[in-house]
Amino acid sequence: xxxxxxxxxxxxxxxxGSSDAMQLSPASGDQRSADRDAIRAHIDKIFQAxxxxxxxxxxxxxxxxxxxxxxxxxxxxxxxxxYMKDVDGYIHxxxxxxxxxxxxxxxxxxxxxxxxxxxxxxxxxxxxxxSTRKLRVLDxxxxxxxxWNQVGSDTTLHPDTLAAEAQQSQSVEGDDKQxxxxxxxxxxxxxxxxxxxxxxxxxxxxxxxxEQSEKWENRDAxxxxxxxxxxxxGKLVRLEFPxxxxxxxxxxxxxxxxxxxxxxxxxKRSIQSGRATEMFVxxxxxxxxxxxxxDSGS
Numbered sequence: 001x002x003x004x005x006x007x008x009x010x011x012x013x014x015x016x017g018s019s020d021a022m023q024l025s026p027a028s029g030d031q032r033s034a035d036r037d038a039i040r041a042h043i044d045k046i047f048q049a050x051x052x053x054x055x056x057x058x059x060x061x062x063x064x065x066x067x068x069x070x071x072x073x074x075x076x077x078x079x080x081x082x083y084m085k086d087v088d089g090y091i092h093x094x095x096x097x098x099x100x101x102x103x104x105x106x107x108x109x110x111x112x113x114x115x116x117x118x119x120x121x122x123x124x125x126x127x128x129x130x131s132t133r134k135l136r137v138l139d140x141x142x143x144x145x146x147x148w149n150q151v152g153s154d155t156t157l158h159p160d161t162l163a164a165e166a167q168q169s170q171s172v173e174g175d176d177k178q179x180x181x182x183x184x185x186x187x188x189x190x191x192x193x194x195x196x197x198x199x200x201x202x203x204x205x206x207x208x209x210x211e212q213s214e215k216w217e218n219r220d221a222x223x224x225x226x227x228x229x230x231x232x233x234g235k236l237v238r239l240e241f242p243x244x245x246x247x248x249x250x251x252x253x254x255x256x257x258x259x260x261x262x263x264x265x266x267x268k269r270s271i272q273s274g275r276a277t278e279m280f281v282x283x284x285x286x287x288x289x290x291x292x293x294x295d296s297g298s
């Protein structure tokens with residue numbers, strides 16, 4: 001079902017093409033309180049259906065030609081069947097909607113179409129662990145043959161919730177942790193191998209690095225240092241990270257490490273060890289190293 005279908009439906013509902021339709025005037029919710037209250041009751045019914053995980057009621061409270069976005073949508077949803085596929089994941093998940101509180105609610109009407117905006121605190125429960133998210137919603141309602149029904153919506157997380165989630169410490173486990181640690185090691189090995197293209201891929205232009213010498217470097221200086229190491233005939237013999245701790249906030253990870261590296265220059269080997277604090281940002285699914293601080297502490 002294409003987005004154009006919704007416009008066609010609204011055009012029919014509004015009686016598009018007539019001179020009256022072209023001159024529709026908006027009416028506030030206060031001016032049409034009965035319609036506003038009917039839609040509010042309909043939205044409450046949707047919330048209760050989600051709380052009860054009642055797929056039948058969820059389907060019935062959305063038009064067949066529904067189109068729009070859920071909070072996790074990456075593309076538009078077209079039609080009730082696509083919508084219910086998204087709902088099905090929630091129905092069969094351990095996450096439960098436990099309750100909600102309406103913080104703001106408003107409506108404006110254009111004939112038999114209502115544009116509804118609201119903000120709500122929604123409480124979820126995951127295996128006994130409650131959490132609250134604030135939602136920011138724009139719903140489109142049409143007065144069809146059987147009364148008001150939701151024909152479209154855009155549901156997003158409120159900026160307050162997005163900010164709170166970005167500030168919250170997150171755990172890094174499994175494949176995500178391995179990808180981060182692999183990126184950390186790749187940066188070190190690319191530097192010692194003087195692999196300029198790979199290093200430039202892993203280290204962005206805004207890099208700020210503080211070396212053991214307490215010298216501050218940008219990416220150009222880091223690339224030049226790798227080239228100088230190679231020009232001296234240097235090579236990496238051994239690289240180890242005997243201890244690593246990770247903190248993660250949003251798309252940013254801070255990796256704390258103890259490191260040991262053995263290098264060889266002109267046939268002579270030496271061991272360097274110390275501590276590293278490295279900052280990584282996940283961009284388009286890949287970790288990039290935006291900064292680090294090395295010292296010689298044990």
